[in-house]
Amino acid sequence: MSKALIAGVGMVKFTKPGKSEEYDVLGAQAAIAALKDAGIDYRDVQQAYAGFVFGDTCSGQTALYSVGLTGIPVINVNNACATGSTALFLARQAVESGAVDVALAVGFEQMPSGALASNTSDRKATTARLDQAVASIQGWDDKAMQAAQYFGGAGREYMEKYGASADLFGRVSVKARDHARRNPFAMFTDPLSLEQVMSSPAIFGPLTRLMCCPPTCGGAAVLVVSDSYAKKKGLSNLIEIAAMSLTTDTEASFNSGSMINVIGADAARRASTSVYEQSGISPEDVDLVELHDCFSTNEIISYEALGLCPEGGAEKFVHDGDNTYGGKVVTNPSGGLLSKGHPLGATGLAQITELSWHLRGTAGERQVPNANIALQHNIGLGGACVVSVLKRA
Template sequence: MSRSAHVAGVGMVPFTKPRETQGYEVMGARAAREALQDAGVDYDLVQQAYVGYVYGDSTSGQAALYPVGLTGIPVVNVNNNCSTGSSALFLARQAVASGAVECALALGFEQMVNGALAMGYSDRTSPFAIFDEAARPMQERDEKAPFAAQYFGGAGREHMERYGTEQATFAAIAVKARKHAANNPYAVFREQVTEEEVLASPAIYGPLTRLMCCPPTCGAAAAVVCSEDFARRHGLDASVVVRAQAMTTDTASTFEAGDMRRIVGYDLTASAAAQVYEASGVSPEDLRVVELHDCFATNELITYEGLGLTPEGSAEKFVRAGDNTYGGRVVTNPSGGLLSKGHPLGATGLAQCAELVWQLRGTAGARQVDGVTLALQHNLGLGGACVVTLYERVAA
């Protein structure tokens, strides 16, 4: 990659519960328009678009963008499970950084239904078959529990058994998420809860209770990515640059380590983060704000260690010391995260991007973290893919 890629504009719609949603094409078009307006650029100048969603028919990306403009540009539809939004961003950034285009749009949306995630097809091999086979010796399958909760609940239980982590620590993460979401008008769940309420909510699997699990959510988010020259020529804000980015997929360690944490992406996370830190020269100690993939409270705790925010085995101490929130070492998920902001699969990675761009611009309002010049994003999809992105505020 020979040149920098800048996030010139972001946009998103308030996330909602499925019964309150608009159609995916309405949400997607709105988020795209907001990102373009935020950037101050006409859609006619966008040269490629990457559109992410998980639950939708092919070419839904075109259906969402055609109301924005019929310009004939390439529209690439992207599906990478829960990392779909960041995968679209990865492709847009790559197109700009490689010199293939000057300006690209990344858009993600999801129109979900009530209830736990489910497989779309029962007449063919599941993409999770290899994961199920690896997990089988480590834990029993519960036909009544959502499949994702079994993976991440098992990973949380693994951390408890290895390091003595208490269930209440996972509850504390859920409480923190609600506190942060209280200041986010885009979040679904802004009412406050206590650790006792989280622990008393219905058991799901392993240490997980319902309030430790992200809700099914609908929404959309988008980002305009461009070169520095393009921004200068068109008078755009180029103050937020992608300093480094990495996407990883599974290696043999996922399936051979006999560790549920690795089944759910610990090694993907650690590898992507290491690549970003090496490429940028930035260390975890330099970070003050992180948006990470807290689909379950257990995964937030595991991800602290995967990203190197705290040494392996020390995440409980990190939480109890308040180092994961305002006044601590690094504010994690100031948006409220997936647990409270919501998790519309295709939109999540780009909603994380929007939050961090606002943080770097100093426009996050009551959620603003002081002194932010660097921001890290982590977006994980079982099956599997992980995207870690480091943003930096530079002189405009």
């Protein structure tokens, strides 16, 4: 087994739908940026994994053909919002197994405006079983957005279970914007006050509009190499993928009667337990985290699922400032999905890119001091959860 090392990362600035380049340009630009960052020619890449959700088959080839026509395998990946991380999971697996020395994971998304919706209404939804679980737990509102019912319902359950106030979720959005103002790749960088977040239009349960991530277009890429290749080429600024875990749903997602489990807390808990065991680190060792804050309620729930604070301890964690600079672990220094944006296929790889910059010490104004170990968390309902541990090589 070879170590899997991140040799290059790249991303393009995220934008609103209708303001971006075409999907293939986004993917190609991200891939070229990662190759340039690594100092590696595309002809050295032996396999590529291309992640996207909105697009036709072989969109990965369309994006990468403008980078090079080398005849390598290009595998297209779609795993809901965890698509980008799943592409990296496969690239890392190919390198670790010794099948290849150089693998590229690229993710891109040219999203439409508005709430997420299926474009295959002639067949059963991939979330049908989860929708049934939601209906049995809290009922179903045909007028409300699907994702908002999921994550708003989980937030409401959290409040009832632990006596938390909705302000807790609002503070996450305020923190996200505060972090994003230092990130030139983020979509929303204007600061927010708690009053602004709480007074924005109500969406579902405790969620307001400013607690929800926006539809986004963008691209990101990560180049993974073996340790033998890195030594041969004299590569530097390497980041080790110390552990990765990809989990899917168990009975807990459907039959536990908990909206918190419906949105992936159980999957995240199992994935994080696995990567801690694989890497030999504990949550206390983690310096920074990029986690899946598609809604601010999910950030709160994920703190506990990832072991960053005790069950029911998120309110104290937030009020003590342990989720930001100067606290225990800086969460979403990029601004997260809430402020940086959430182009589904690119999100996981953008998280890895951000963490790699911090571990290298090249994150500029938002640099987390003395960053040595980073955690990444990316979920997709339907479902998949990827958790990764990165560390300086």
